Amino acid sequence: MARGLSQRAHQKVLEAAIQLFAERGIESTSMDAIAAASAVSKATIYKHWADKDDLCMEVLVHIHDLDEGPPNFDSGDLKSDIESFLLHEPNQRKADMQKRLMPHLIAYSARNQEFGRAWRARVMERARVGLKKLLRRGVDRGIFPVLDEELAVTLLFGPMLFSHIFGPRIDRKWLASGAVDSFWKAHARLQYQVASTNKAISRRRSR
Numbered sequence: 001m002a003r004g005l006s007q008r009a010h011q012k013v014l015e016a017a018i019q020l021f022a023e024r025g026i027e028s029t030s031m032d033a034i035a036a037a038s039a040v041s042k043a044t045i046y047k048h049w050a051d052k053d054d055l056c057m058e059v060l061v062h063i064h065d066l067d068e069g070p071p072n073f074d075s076g077d078l079k080s081d082i083e084s085f086l087l088h089e090p091n092q093r094k095a096d097m098q099k100r101l102m103p104h105l106i107a108y109s110a111r112n113q114e115f116g117r118a119w120r121a122r123v124m125e126r127a128r129v130g131l132k133k134l135l136r137r138g139v140d141r142g143i144f145p146v147l148d149e150e151l152a153v154t155l156l157f158g159p160m161l162f163s164h165i166f167g168p169r170i171d172r173k174w175l176a177s178g179a180v181d182s183f184w185k186a187h188a189r190l191q192y193q194v195a196s197t198n199k200a201i202s203r204r205r206s207r
Helices: 007-024 031-038 042-048 052-063 078-087 092-111 113-140 149-169 172-187 190-206
Strands: none
Touching: 007 031, 007 042, 007 052, 007 092, 031 042, 031 052, 052 092, 052 113, 078 113, 078 149, 078 172, 092 113, 113 149, 149 172, 172 190
8 A cells, every 4th residue: 555545545546546547548547637536635646656657557456466476276287277377367346447457558558668668577477477387387297398488478378468458259268278278289298188188078078
């Protein structure tokens, strides 16, 4: 929490910023508008956030639950773990906020490269590190040969970012399953591809 603000006032500023960013876009939202919507004076807001970018970054930390530890998936089925990681979201309300804000964030980051770099370092990097951890587990267990980690992360995360841009028209579960399945077929050693195929056939038969 920004020091000196009551919890209630802090939450009001965050909520006002989220709603206005989602409705108007980040660039079109002024600190005056956030102050008016939150009923917290602009002078008070500026005492605790240096500028709009600083407030926007805290909004992102809030809706991505970055104050909590990263999710850990280790069910013994790496393919399933990677899919679960790609589908992981915070609670439904925050997940909806993410979906509404993502197109605005992408547009704003394209015009404000300094903010874009800060966003990638603060928000996106945790997800990248978590996915790399899963991929290294696959290499360590002999499921994958040596991988180009940056390319692998891009191949898996790219479709999920696509779904954020185009919203509810894209079935995220279908997309994550397809992305992981395609990656598995391209990179997993043959015996693990066969095992995955047999498991999928067994699941279909049991329905």
